Amino acid sequence: xxxxxxxxxxxxxxxxxxxxxxxxxxxxxxxxxxxxxxxxxxxxxxxxxxxxxxxxxxxxxxxxxxxxxxxxxxxxxxxxxxxxxxxxxxxxxxxxxxxxxxxxxxxxxxxxxxxxxxxxxxxxxxxxxxxxxxxxxxxxxxxxxxxxxxxxxxxxxxxxxxxxxxxxxxxxxxxxxxxxxxxxxxxxxxxxxxxxxxxxxxxxxxxxxxxxxxxxxxxxxxxxxxxxxxxxxxxxxxxxxxxxxxxxxxxxxxxxxxxxxxxxxxxxxxxxxxxxxxxxxxxxxxxxxxxxxxxxxxxxxxxxxxxxxxxxxxxxxxxxxxxxxxxxxxxxxxxxxxxxxxxxxxxxxxxxxxxxxxxxxxxxxxxxxxxxxxxxxxxxxxxxxxxxxxxxxxxxxxxxxxxxxxxxxxxxxxxxxxxxxxxxxxxxxxxxxxxxxxxxxxxxxxxxxxxxxxxxxxxxxxxxxxxxxxxxxxxxxxxxxxxxxxxxxxxxxxxxxxxxxxxxxxxxxxxxxxxxxxxxxxxxxxxxxxxxxxxxxxxxxxxxxxxxxxxxxxxxxxxxxxxxxxxxxxxxxxxxxxxxxxxxxxxxxxxxxxxxxxxxxxxxxxxxxxxxxxxxxxxxxxxxxxxxxxxxxxxxxxxxxxxxxxxxxxxxxxxxxxxxxxxxxxxxxxxxxxxxxxxxxxxxxxxxxxxxxxxxxxxxxxxxxxxxxxxxxxxxxxxxxxxxxxxxxxxxxxxxxxxxxxxxxxxxxxxxxxxxxxxxxxxxxxxxxxxxxxxxxxxxxxxxxxxxxx
Amino acid sequence: xxxxxxxxxxxxxxxxxxxxxxxxxxxxxxxxxxxxxxxxxxxxxxxxxxxxxxxxxxxxxxxxxxxxxxxxxxxxxxxxxxxxxxxxxxxxxxxxxxxxxxxxxxxxxxxxxxxxxxxxxxxxxxxxxxxxxxxxxxxxxxxxxxxxxxxxxxxx
Numbered sequence: 001x002x003x004x005x006x007x008x009x010x011x012x013x014x015x016x017x018x019x020x021x022x023x024x025x026x027x028x029x030x031x032x033x034x035x036x037x038x039x040x041x042x043x044x045x046x047x048x049x050x051x052x053x054x055x056x057x058x059x060x061x062x063x064x065x066x067x068x069x070x071x072x073x074x075x076x077x078x079x080x081x082x083x084x085x086x087x088x089x090x091x092x093x094x095x096x097x098x099x100x101x102x103x104x105x106x107x108x109x110x111x112x113x114x115x116x117x118x119x120x121x122x123x124x125x126x127x128x129x130x131x132x133x134x135x136x137x138x139x140x141x142x143x144x145x146x147x148x149x150x151x152x153x154x155x156x157x158x159x160x161x162x163x164x165x166x167x168x169x170x171x172x173x174x175x176x177x178x179x180x181x182x183x184x185x186x187x188x189x190x191x192x193x194x195x196x197x198x199x200x201x202x203x204x205x206x207x208x209x210x211x212x213x214x215x216x217x218x219x220x221x222x223x224x225x226x227x228x229x230x231x232x233x234x235x236x237x238x239x240x241x242x243x244x245x246x247x248x249x250x251x252x253x254x255x256x257x258x259x260x261x262x263x264x265x266x267x268x269x270x271x272x273x274x275x276x277x278x279x280x281x282x283x284x285x286x287x288x289x290x291x292x293x294x295x296x297x298x299x300x301x302x303x304x305x306x307x308x309x310x311x312x313x314x315x316x317x318x319x320x321x322x323x324x325x326x327x328x329x330x331x332x333x334x335x336x337x338x339x340x341x342x343x344x345x346x347x348x349x350x351x352x353x354x355x356x357x358x359x360x361x362x363x364x365x366x367x368x369x370x371x372x373x374x375x376x377x378x379x380x381x382x383x384x385x386x387x388x389x390x391x392x393x394x395x396x397x398x399x400x401x402x403x404x405x406x407x408x409x410x411x412x413x414x415x416x417x418x419x420x421x422x423x424x425x426x427x428x429x430x431x432x433x434x435x436x437x438x439x440x441x442x443x444x445x446x447x448x449x450x451x452x453x454x455x456x457x458x459x460x461x462x463x464x465x466x467x468x469x470x471x472x473x474x475x476x477x478x479x480x481x482x483x484x485x486x487x488x489x490x491x492x493x494x495x496x497x498x499x500x501x502x503x504x505x506x507x508x509x510x511x512x513x514x515x516x517x518x519x520x521x522x523x524x525x526x527x528x529x530x531x532x533x534x535x536x537x538x539x540x541x542x543x544x545x546x547x548x549x550x551x552x553x554x555x556x557x558x559x560x561x562x563x564x565x566x567x568x569x570x571x572x573x574x575x576x577x578x579x580x581x582x583x584x585x586x587x588x589x590x591x592x593x594x595x596x597x598x599x600x601x602x603x604x605x606x607x608x609x610x611x612x613x614x615x616x617x618x619x620x621x622x623x624x625x626x627x628x629x630x631x632x633x634x635x636x637x638x639x640x641x642x643x644x645x646x647x648x649x650x651x652x653x654x655x656x657x658x659x660x661x662x663x664x665x666x667x668x669x670x671x672x673x674x675x676x677x678x679x680x681x682x683x684x685x686x687x688x689x690x691x692x693x694x695x696x697x698x699x700x701x702x703x704x705x706x707x708x709x710x711x712x713x714x715x716x717x718x719x720x721x722x723x724x725x726x727x728x729x730x731x732x733x734x735x736x737x738x739x740x741x742x743x744x745x746x747x748x749x750x751x752x753x754x755x756x757x758x759x760x761x762x763x764x765x766x767x768x769x770x771x772x773x774x775x776x777x778x779x780x781x782x783x784x785x786x787x788x789x790x
Numbered sequence: 791x792x793x794x795x796x797x798x799x800x801x802x803x804x805x806x807x808x809x810x811x812x813x814x815x816x817x818x819x820x821x822x823x824x825x826x827x828x829x830x831x832x833x834x835x836x837x838x839x840x841x842x843x844x845x846x847x848x849x850x851x852x853x854x855x856x857x858x859x860x861x862x863x864x865x866x867x868x869x870x871x872x873x874x875x876x877x878x879x880x881x882x883x884x885x886x887x888x889x890x891x892x893x894x895x896x897x898x899x900x901x902x903x904x905x906x907x908x909x910x911x912x913x914x915x916x917x918x919x920x921x922x923x924x925x926x927x928x929x930x931x932x933x934x935x936x937x938x939x940x941x942x943x944x945x946x
Contacts, residue, residue: 011884018889019877019896021824021864028823195924197828197836197890246826246890247924278829477888477925653884657930661887664927688833688922696918696928 006491006716009653012482013498014244014475025246026201026216027275034203035064035102037264037274038109039257040116041284042091042098045353045681046125046138049089053117054099060115062108065267068099072259074230079162079610081148082141083319083356085230085259091120092140092318093355094681095284102264102272125353127681129292129313132159132352133770140318140351154324154608155781161320162349164327164608165783166335166403169342171775174307180298183379186766187295187371189730189748191287191315191675192668193685194360195693198246199276204261206269211238211262216245218252219515220472220505226255227262238262242505248476249665250359251286253517254322282686286358287675289323290315293371294771295334298341303385303393306341309775310334312368313768316349317356323349326364328609332617333368335403336447337413338376338394343403346778353681359517361662362727365448366669370748373444373731377738387735388443392417395445405602406613412710413445416621416643419705423641424623427703437627437636440740445621446728449614450720451518452596456511457528459489459536461588465560465575467493467536468501472513473525475504478658478722480521483651488526488715492533493540494557495574511593519720522650523616523712527594530715535590540574543581543588547572597713607783616712618724619645622663624732628740633756635671635737641703647712647719656704658722663702666729668694674749793853797822798866808854813837815853816863824864824893835921838894839863845898847920864893867900876900879938880931887925895921899935907946909939 017023054066072085087096099116103109126132126140139158141147155163175182202215211233217223220240228235245252261274276284291314298307312330316323327347335345360366380387395413402408420443433439458470469489475481486500503509514520541552544562548555548571556565563571581588601612625638642659649655672692676684685691712719730748738745743758746766757763772778781787793804797820804815811830816822816839825848826836832847839848840862867874873881876899886892895918902909902917909917914935915928923931 009884011881012886014889015881015884015886016873016877018886018892019864019873019880020868021822021893021896023889024823025890027826028817030818030821197826197834197888197924199828245888247888249924278831479887657884657887657926660927660929661925662927665924687831688829689831693922693924694927695922696915696932699928701929702927 005495005497006487007650008487010483010487010497010651012479014482023244025198025244026203026214027198029203029214029243031203031271034271034273035104035264035268036106036109037100037102037261037272038106038113039097039260040099040113042087042096042120043094044091044120044122045094045127046123047091047120048123049087049091050121051117051119052098056117057101057112057115060108060112062104063101063112064104064270065102065264066099067263067267071263072230073232076226076229076255077150077320077324078322079151079154079324080320081150083321093353095355096318100260100264102268125681126159127352127354127677129315129350129352130770132350140353151610155779157780159351160348160780161316161351162324162327162608163780164347165345165779166331166606167344167783168403168405168602168605171307171309171342171344174342175298177298177306180300180306181382182296182298183382184296185375185378186768187293187374187746188766189291189367189370191290191357192360192673193282193285193287193675193691194249194251196247196249196251199278199281200252200256201275202258202261203271203273204258204265205271206266209237211266213238213240213258213262215240215242215258216252217242217256218245218248218474218476218517219254220474220507221512222515223255223258224507227259230259231263240507242474245474245476248517249361250363250517253359253515254286279686282691283683284355286356288360288363288366289357291367292768292771293334293368294768295371295375297375297379299379299383301383303383303390305338305394308340308343310345311771311775311778312347313771314347314349315352315354315357317352317354319356320349321356322359322363323357325610328611329364330368331403331606331609332447332449332614333365334372337372337396337445339396339400340403344775345403354677355683361665361723362448365446365727366730369446369728370730370734373728374734374738374745377735391445402613404605404613406599408617409711412645413619416619416645416707419643419707420621420623420641423703423705427639433627437629438740439627440736441625442732442735442739443621443623444728444731444735446619446731448618448620448724448727450523450616450618450714451520452524452615453514453520454595455513455524455528457525457532457592458510459529459532459590461536461540461578463575463579463582465573465578466499466501467495468503469529470503470510471525471529472505472507472510473521474516476516479654480722483654484522485526485529487650488530489533492530492537493574495560519618519723522718523714523720524594526718527715528592531592531594532590535592536588539588539590540577540581544572544577547577547580604784616714616719618719620724620727622728622732624736626733626736626740628737628755630759633752633759635750635755637667637700637733640700642725643705643707644721644724645707645710645719646721647710647714648708648717649706649721650716650718652706655706655721659704659725660702662725663729664694664699666726667699667733669749670730670733671749672751674751793857795856795861797861798863804853806853809852811849812851812853812856813848816848822863822865826890826893828890833922835894835898836891838897838921840897840901845901864896867896874900875938875942876903876935879934883930883934883937885926885930885934891921891923895923895931902935903938903942907939907942911936
């Protein structure tokens with residue numbers, strides 16, 4: 001195959017219009033006759049709806065439609081269907097929707113929302129996981145037993161929405177050995193807000209008995225199917241199209257506000273626009289979840305990890321959502337990186353009366369890597385081993401077993417550590433800072449994966465020599481749809497990638513797709529596109545073979561021509577062959593499909609997991625130097641280096657852009673992006689003034705080395721490259737700060753007040769009394785026991 | 791009351807309430823959706839426009855106060871249909887990702903290029919204090935600005 005256009009720094013076709021302000025995102029779509037919508041949200045974290053009377057609101061000027069829970073009978077969720085569109089009878093979080101109104105203007109919609117007569121009787125609330133796990137805690141879902149189960153196997157009880165476990169080997173025996181040191185660590189992290197610049201936004205209409213939803217999403221098919229489920233209509237009656245998306249980061253990897261607009265469009269017969277205010281985005285954004293981690297290891301004096309056990313608590317907020325799935329990931333993140341003798345892990349998604357959490361770039365991985373790497377440094381310190389030497393001794397290599405017993409292929413992390421040594425040694429050596437600030441440096445490793453799953457693609461060969469790629473992929477900013485996909489198709493067909501037209505996502509035009517996220521775009525959509533392009537290639541070569549009078553296997557496609565191999569300039573232009581084909585046998589097209597291979601785990605190891613093993617592991621090594629101000633507790637990042645396993649970089653420049661951006665998002669998480677929840681159950685940070693994202697003055701240029709050649713089932717050897725850069729930033733910064741200060745870093749973000757507390761020894765060791773000391777006492781159901789919860 | 795505004799060299803009239811934020815008049819009445827209302831509090835800079843040549847967040851400016859000023863939005867920055875020097879440099883550097891912040895970035899940096907031809911890396915970073923980007927980590931934007939400044943010096 002001609003690979004020339006598959007590997008290049010191909011420019012983005014959408015950059016020019018984005019720079020001119022011409023790109024029409026969902027928020028920029030204004031249709032003739034369009035109505036504006038607003039949502040009434042609850043202002044208590046827990047309560048019973050005594051009265052919800054919309055009669056007065058309906059008489060307000062400009063009001064065209066009002067919808068409430070009666071119009072949305074279904075419930076959605078992952079694993080369990082626990083989430084209705086509107087609160088019904090019971091309110092479970094501050095901000096939960098109660099009703100939606102469409103009016104001629106947005107001001108009229110807001111006025112009408114304010115005119116809804118609502119009375120709520122407050123109920124006791126549980127705002128923290130510690131509260132939720134108390135024996136007599138009020139239940140967020142008193143009816144938890146009645147929720148429809150969508151995936152069997154997860155243990156559940158009361159405020160524990162889902163529990164997933166891993167047990168491999170005899171952990172008790174490992175901890176009982178006389179030749180081991182037992183090292184125990186505890187960690188806690190807060191939530192992180194995506195702050196996608198385009199808020200969640202939708203314009204919906206109702207045409208010919210079907211909903212047309214134009215929305216800012218990463219998952220058009222999820223929006224289609226989940227909207228249908230909530231509204232109680234056939235999924236085929238929902239069409240979802242997606243213009244350019246102004247930032248996702250996982251925020252838009254789930255259904256959002258689409259069904260409100262869809263219902264209002266059907267009720268009013270007019271297009272309806274609904275856009276979240278920034279405050280709504282700040283308060284209900286499907287945050288990266290807050291989490292608490294207890295981890296304990298049995299390690300020999302020479303650095304072998306004999307046994308490991310851990311408990312991870314993940315706050316899912318009022319509804320299960322993504323956290324139910326994420327309980328699976330602990331096995332591969334906290335249970336990743338290192339060879340383990342015996343291991344047992346439990347991951348629990350816990351209900352609280354707070355805004356639901358969701359997906360965020362390297363969900364679960366970011367804080368579990370922070371916990372694992374800090375724990376690793378505490379182990380190394382305990383046994384008196386250099387932290388890098390300890391990592392080099394223990395990182396996963398060819399033939400090693402993962403936590404769930406999957407067998408890893410290839411030595412990847414060890415040579416990546418070597419590569420980082422080279423980068424680090426080429427730069428300035430460790431220093432003493434002349435200004436008196438404390439200096440620290442740390443190197444951390446991380447394990448992530450590609451969330452493979454089903455994708456479909458069609459390639460239509462046009463008689464003018466261009467090709468049209470039709471998928472449900474969305475351009476969220478990472479460039480995968482603008483760069484890697486056309487590069488893959490063009491590389492297969494010997495074309496210029498600029499001649500590959502990329503159709504914007506439309507569920508009426510392209511087949512099912514899991515969505516753009518989890519590092520899967522280039523891999524899954526890329527594999528489907530590759531296979532579709534290969535079918536086109538085969539058909540074209542057959543036609544060309546007659547025209548050129550040469551066997552198809554002797555032909556190559558390059559530079560827009562089909563030629564006899566080794567004879568440049570021979571043969572015909574692709575356009576000629578495509579035109580001939582169209583006239584003789586009809587237009588040429590190809591279809592492709594892909595899904596994960598399904599790597600096997602060790603039987604009996606996992607319970608309540610959505611995937612047992614990871615099809616495509618992705619590794620990262622980060623190195624960070626920090627300076628810590630003794631007086632203020634301010635942490636400055638002096639340098640940052642990344643060695644990232646990319647499989648193969650189709651567009652190295654684009655990958656570098658993703659790494660710089662992902663690392664900076666991670667620096668925000670590590671240092672100053674902080675979400676807190678007040679005693680009223682409401683998120684305290686309601687705007688940019690109180691939620692501090694990185695500014696240009698906060699960041700450093702990241703030194704980057706792409707590690708190619710690790711095994712991957714991705715097309716052309718690729719792995720996802722856009723998600724993983726944030727993975728071990730919290731870890732690297734935390735380890736460096738711990739080394740600089742000599743203090744035990746157990747929490748993120750490392751804001752100046754928190755660091756100052758550490759420096760002044762005013763920070764008590766983190767206690768997590770709601771995590772039982774005996775691992776098995778944390779489980780609502782013993783690992784491997786049959787489900788008797790119902 | 792009818793407001794009379796000068797936007798990108800055009801005389802335009804608006805029937806909006808005088809206190810309406812300029813960004814809403816630009817977007818909803820004049821269909822100039824380049825300026826993005828991201829935070830509506832003046833922190834993010836995505837709605838930045840040039841008011842008499844100086845960058846200002848259009849979310850904080852009541853439309854009536856824009857009367858008598860020359861307003862230039864990102865849509866009015868291309869010269870003879872071609873990208874202006876900073877737009878060209880940002881495109882060439884593969885700086886753009888989701889793109890939502892770029893209308894404001896381009897406005898701020900067009901002004902910087904015009905007023906501070908000797909800007910250093912730190913000057914550029916400081917100039918971007920009022921323009922937040924959530925995707926790129928800023929580095930490409932700073933690099934592109936240095937590139938545009940260098941090109942400009944070469945021409946001079």
